[in-house]
């Protein structure tokens with residue numbers, strides 16, 4: 001019985017990316033390597049239009065399980081490679097078939113001949129290997145229109161690849177292949193999901209969190225660290241900036257009428273995030289906003305808040321309903337962390353009835369009575385930066401880090 005010796009990975013969208021291709025492939029290779037780190041015997045080989053994970057004895061099914069989460073993979077298959085020898089191909093086809101066959105299932109052979117020098121054409125291949133299976137497996141039956149099992153045999157110059165099942169990949173583009181953006185990460189449900197979706201399209205993220213000690217606690221900060229840790233599993237590491245926001249927030253409380261404090265708070269957050277973005281060479285800002293969800297997320301609010309910068313603000317959740325967001329949060333395992341009951345700097349200072357339709361001219365006028373520049377610069381300067389990797393534990397860190 002011949003066993004799987006490799007996993008064949010198909011990229012789909014990457015293959016259309018022209019000049020950036022090698023960067024995409026290198027990122028994908030790194031991300032694949034990382035999720036398979038518990039199999040040191042595995043080797044990765046990249047070709048123009050596909051990638052091979054050579055198992056070297058590692059458990060193929062277990063390795064395949066790890067690949068399901070990797071962005072940039074369209075589909076993959078457990079496969080066997082043989083020489084261009086008919087008997088070898090027959091043996092491999094039979095072994096592969098017997099792994100997946102159950103009585104009642106139909107099959108067909110799909111042959112492909114990239115190397116035209118091979119002695120059989122595709123029709124002859126289908127026939128030769130199909131009848132070998134029919135002869136050797138009792139109750140096996142062909143159905144070329146709608147088979148349960150599609151045994152693919154592909155002849156290339158360097159050898160012949162056989163596979164049965166195409167397993168669906170996570171899609172998207174390799175995490176980290178598409179430029180950097182700052183993710184405004186609260187302790188809520190939405191922003192980690194926004195970060196996840198941005199990463200799915202290849203963006204490298206750095207997280208920015210605003211906290212206001214002593215009004216927000218160390219445990220609120222821990223929550224954000226844990227959320228960042230989850231996101232770091234997708235790409236290996238995520239930088240987290242923790243901004244001391246108390247002073248700015250107290251100035252807002254003092255200067256701005258209560259129903260405008262929320263608008264002003266968001267403007268200050270965006271301003272500070274944009275300065276951190278510049279310092280870290282990011283190209284955009286990502287938020288977890290979803291249209292109409294709360295007072296700060298009406299179009300009028302976004303208009304008044306967004307005015308502080310011309311940097312692109314990406315809002316991956318903008319048209320999603322809460323249930324759709326929660327579903328993703330559960331899938332990526334951030335939901336339970338987000339649901340921990342700890343105070344956020346916005347909930348601590350949130351006014352009883354924030355304006356749902358704030359006016360830009362008004363908030364600008366309220367803010368003009370005092371100069372925020374210095375407090376903003378100080379918040380940027382005193383920002384703490386952590387590098388979060390999978391398994392990161394704040395408990396193990398130097399206690400006086402915060």
Ligand code: ATP
Nearest residue numbers: 184185186188189190191208209210287288289296
């Ligand atoms: P979330 O579930 O992400 O907290 P939300 O529905 O509670 O979102 P808001 O509180 O209005 O919405 O926040 C909107 C967005 O502003 C958040 O998704 C996040 O991107 C950003 N944000 C809010 N609070 C903070 C914070 N303390 N630090 C960093 N970003 C924040």
Ligand code: MG
Nearest residue numbers: 186187188344
């Ligand atoms: Mg929130």
